[in-house]
Amino acid sequence: MKKGFSSFLSYPLMLALSGRRSRRVSRGIQANSGRSGDQRGTNDDALTAFETKIVLSCVAGSTSWIHFVEMNPDYPLKAEHIPSDLMGRTYPSAGGWYPTTFFFTDDTGVHVLSRSVEAPLPDTVEEVNGPNIDLAGFTTKLTSNRLRIAPEYISAHNLKYANVEGSLLILPVCDMSQIVLEMIALLVVNGGTVVDDIAQQRLPNIHDLEVKLDLQRAMPVSAIERNALTLAASEMAIACHNGMLVLQAMGLGGWMFSGFDSAGVLCGSRRGRKNGLGFRSMKHSGNSTPNIVGLDGILEGYCPPYYEEMDCAFDSLLNNKKAFIEAHLQREGHLRKDYDNITTSGFGLSEAQTEVVKGIATYMHSKYGRFPVTVPTMFLHNMLQAHHIDLDYYLNSTNDRWLEPHVLRAENW
Numbered sequence: 001m002k003k004g005f006s007s008f009l010s011y012p013l014m015l016a017l018s019g020r021r022s023r024r025v026s027r028g029i030q031a032n033s034g035r036s037g038d039q040r041g042t043n044d045d046a047l048t049a050f051e052t053k054i055v056l057s058c059v060a061g062s063t064s065w066i067h068f069v070e071m072n073p074d075y076p077l078k079a080e081h082i083p084s085d086l087m088g089r090t091y092p093s094a095g096g097w098y099p100t101t102f103f104f105t106d107d108t109g110v111h112v113l114s115r116s117v118e119a120p121l122p123d124t125v126e127e128v129n130g131p132n133i134d135l136a137g138f139t140t141k142l143t144s145n146r147l148r149i150a151p152e153y154i155s156a157h158n159l160k161y162a163n164v165e166g167s168l169l170i171l172p173v174c175d176m177s178q179i180v181l182e183m184i185a186l187l188v189v190n191g192g193t194v195v196d197d198i199a200q201q202r203l204p205n206i207h208d209l210e211v212k213l214d215l216q217r218a219m220p221v222s223a224i225e226r227n228a229l230t231l232a233a234s235e236m237a238i239a240c241h242n243g244m245l246v247l248q249a250m251g252l253g254g255w256m257f258s259g260f261d262s263a264g265v266l267c268g269s270r271r272g273r274k275n276g277l278g279f280r281s282m283k284h285s286g287n288s289t290p291n292i293v294g295l296d297g298i299l300e301g302y303c304p305p306y307y308e309e310m311d312c313a314f315d316s317l318l319n320n321k322k323a324f325i326e327a328h329l330q331r332e333g334h335l336r337k338d339y340d341n342i343t344t345s346g347f348g349l350s351e352a353q354t355e356v357v358k359g360i361a362t363y364m365h366s367k368y369g370r371f372p373v374t375v376p377t378m379f380l381h382n383m384l385q386a387h388h389i390d391l392d393y394y395l396n397s398t399n400d401r402w403l404e405p406h407v408l409r410a411e412n413w
């Protein structure tokens with residue numbers, strides 16, 4: 001096993017925490033102003049495939065099966081309705097929904113993790129070969145070139161350092177349509193409902209359905225979506241921060257940042273140049289900025305244009321939840337009986353409650369022409385960059401801004 005990897009495994013968490021620093025200066029960027037957005041950094045000392053796998057699997061890796069959230073004893077159906085996946089990750093996710101997809105770029109191209117990769121748990125580490133992390137089965141290559149982000153989409157203070165040659169840049173993208181649908185379903189299953197605080201009205205027709213809805217527990221659309229946005233930002237930040245801690249232990253530099261134009265990085269088509277991840281955006285009257293709805297065939301929002309109606313979008317969400325869970329059950333058949341009622345009962349929603357959720361989502365989309373109404377369908381909040389640091393720069397800086405793994409990295413990895 002590589003010496004660097006074995007000392008990484010035993011590096012104390014407290015040292016990673018107390019030594020955590022944003023180390024933006026990678027090899028090769030000091031000589032360049034970086035303003036052109038082209039050819040910064042150096043690829044003669046790019047992150048290795050081995051290092052890339054470790055960072056990715058610590059940011060997004062799967063760990064073990066999640067424990068379900070305890071049932072509310074008042075639920076009409078005896079079923080846990082919440083999770084979208086049985087497999088937990090290195091980071092937590094509100095409701096076990098796991099709505100984040102991880103894109104990444106390096107000198108080999110742009111890739112997406114289809115589902116989570118395995119985290120390098122000690123029991124997956126072989127004495128000789130190190131961690132057995134199979135990225136191949138979990139990634140899709142989107143392009144063979146590093147992601148190009150037009151300079152106008154990166155905040156000026158990040159231009160020199162971000163997405164430089166040789167670096168690994170991880171971009172977590174959260175599907176807000178999934179979170180908002182899940183939140184509405186959770187509200188409805190708990191007997192609550194939604195009111196439209198923007199148009200200052202109750203939702204027509206919904207309250208005539210044969211479900212007991214408690215208007216005292218009604219949540220305004222904008223409050224649901226604000227909560228959804230904070231859940232998403234927390235999840236993405238926690239995942240990236242796990243990666244940040246790991247960078248300290250691996251002797252890598254890098255940092256987490258949100259100084260960029262999210263729509264520009266996702267769609268990036270300004271001035272006819274082909275930049276960005278290639279997401280599709282849609283204009284809506286009354287909105288100053290277009291809404292980003294998805295990346296065709298890779299990550300599609302639960303809303304039009306990917307579904308004709310919100311009804312179908314919600315059915316598809318339930319089916320996908322069921323499929324993810326079924327896939328895990330197939331692998332671990334002996335546990336099936338414990339989870340049977342989750343999938344057979346529509347995740348705790350009665351048929352009438354399912355109609356209410358669909359009615360709310362349909363109202364929101366038809367009234368405002370988009371779903372969700374106030375937040376983007378696809379949301380990129382922060383990125384994490386990992387790179388080899390310019391060691392001389394850090395050794396010569398006034399205070400000790402390096403850790404032992406940084407000094408030993410070249411020798412040990």
Ligand SMILES: Cc1cc2nc3c(=O)[nH]c(=O)nc-3n(C[C@H](O)[C@H](O)[C@H](O)COP(=O)(O)O)c2cc1C
Nearest residue numbers: 020021022023155157158255256257258259260382
């Ligand atoms: C949500 C978030 C966004 C950030 N955005 C940027 C950024 O755009 N550019 C940058 O250089 N640093 C960014 N940072 C890093 C902070 O600037 C950095 O943590 C702070 O200066 C303290 O330095 P330290 O990380 O070395 O302790 C961000 C940090 C967080 C948590």
